[in-house]
Amino acid sequence: MTIKKRFLISYIGGIAIACLSLFSIISIVFYVTTGKISSPVTLYKTFTQQRSLSPEEELAYIKLRGIAKSDPEQLLAPSGELKKTIEQFEAESLGVVVRKQEAIAYYSQDLVEKSLVVHFPKFDANNIETRGTIDNAGRLYRYMKFDFYFNDQVPGSLLVLKKENNFLEFMTKWGVLIIVTILLVSIGGLLFFNHLLKKTIIRPLKNLGAGMSEISNGHLEMSVNEPTKQTAMEVKQLTNDFEKMREALIRSTEEQVKLENNRKELVASISHDLKTPMTSIIGYVEGLLDGVADSPEKRDRYLQTIHTKAISLNELIEELFLYSKLDAEAIPFHFERININDFLKHIIEEFQLQDNQVSLRLINQEPTSYVLADRMQLNRVFINLIENSLKFKAKDRVLSIQIEVLNVSQMVEVQVSDNGQGISTEQLPYVFDHFYRGEEARPTNTGGSGLGLAIVKQIIDMHQGQVMIESELHQGTTVTILLKKA
Secondary structure, three states: OOOOHHHHHHHHHHHHHHHHHHHHHHHHHHHHHHHOOHHHHHHHHHHHHHOOOOOOHHHHHHHHHHHHHHHHHHHHOHHHHHHHHHHHHHOOEEEEEEOOOOOEEEEEOOOOOOHHHHOOOHHHHHHHOOOOEEEEEEEEEEEEEEEOOOOOOEEEEEEEEEEEEEEHHHHHHHOOOOOOOOHHHHHHHHHHHHHHHHHHHHHHHHHHHOOOOHHHHHOOOOOOOOOOOOOOOOHHHHHHHHHHHHHHHHHHHHHHHHOOOHHHHHHHHHHHHHHHHHHHHHHHHHHHHOOOOOOOHHHHHHHHHHHHHHHHHHHHHHHHHHHHHHHHHOOOEEEEEHHHHHHHHHHHHHHHHHHHEEEEEEEOOOOOOOOEOOOOOOOOHHHHHHHHHHOOOOOOOEEEHHHEEEEEEEEEEEEEEOOOOOOOOHHHHHOOOOOOOOOOOOOOOOOOOHHHHHHHHHHHHHOOOOOEEEEEOOOOEEEEEEEEEE
16 A cells, blocks of 8 residues: 555544544534533434424324314224324324323324323413424434313313434434544544554654664665565665665675775786886896996997886886776777778788788688777777787797687677687686786786786777687687677
């Protein structure tokens, strides 16, 4: 049940209580006005006195009143035509009562004589008050009265009675009890609805608030109790959303810790990789200053080493700068439709001009394949892959690099394979991590910074593509790149 329905029920309960309060106010006003609190019976009698006669009542009253005026003695012992008339009236739920002096001379069968004697209205020769209500053995009857004198001048009275319906009789007898009962039930219902709202809305919201307080204090492991079946749907949804937020915060915190650890590792790796060439440069410069290089040939060798280390250091700084900009998504990518076959042919031609000791060839499985890519960054990807193969080529054979292009569904697959040193199974899962070279001592004699494959992965990720690697130690490596077709 929704909060809206629950509050609607509460409002209905409030309206019921307002009605009861209004009834109480009316009663108080009535008391202030009349000086007494009218009972349901009094109010009912007032109402019946003002109500118009039914056709049956009016006909019976007029006919019997005419007989009372002309020949009242017939009413003492009805017979003949008069008896049939009275029986006809009685068949229509009317009652007839004739009193002479204080004695009841005639009454209908459904009436109780003793009660008639006790509650019979007073004689009024002027017939000023001819209508009212009489109690007969606990049952209320509305009556019309005509007072007259018999032939011997003894006062007599004629009553034509109409029994009221059971509902009015029931309300007259039990009205006060019913009103009190309704009042108690209304109050009980209001308390019940209040308890229901507290159980299904207020209490779950309090639990949710307590959970939020725990989170604000840094206790993310504190979960909110599972809502009960009776809990409002909106509160359940809010609780579920809160749990999702808490789990997301836990994941975010764990990711933050992981990023912080990676940052520390990155700083340590940068320090190591920068320190190694710098140490060599400082050592050779000090050797020159101290005169250790005492011959022109030795000085040239020292200077050449310093130059090589400086170039290596500069390349490392450039790759580190590129990696950090890619990681921060600070490099704009300009995507365009590129013919991947022509693009790779151009790269191969450049390398063949630089190094004739490498066998580099392109295998075109498809005549024409187009991808959506940034030309400059994609060029960096394949340059890094080819240079990586050159750095880790096998010493016992000529390096052979083969590039193959395939169409796979909505992607273009480019495989770069070599016959170099290969990578062991243990090291393979970590090759795309920054500063990973595969050797525990992290030597730099290969000229690698450990950022080449990490940069490749970042660039391909920015292209919404995939990069995978397969390798076997001493056999070679295959890097597979998937790019979107254009």
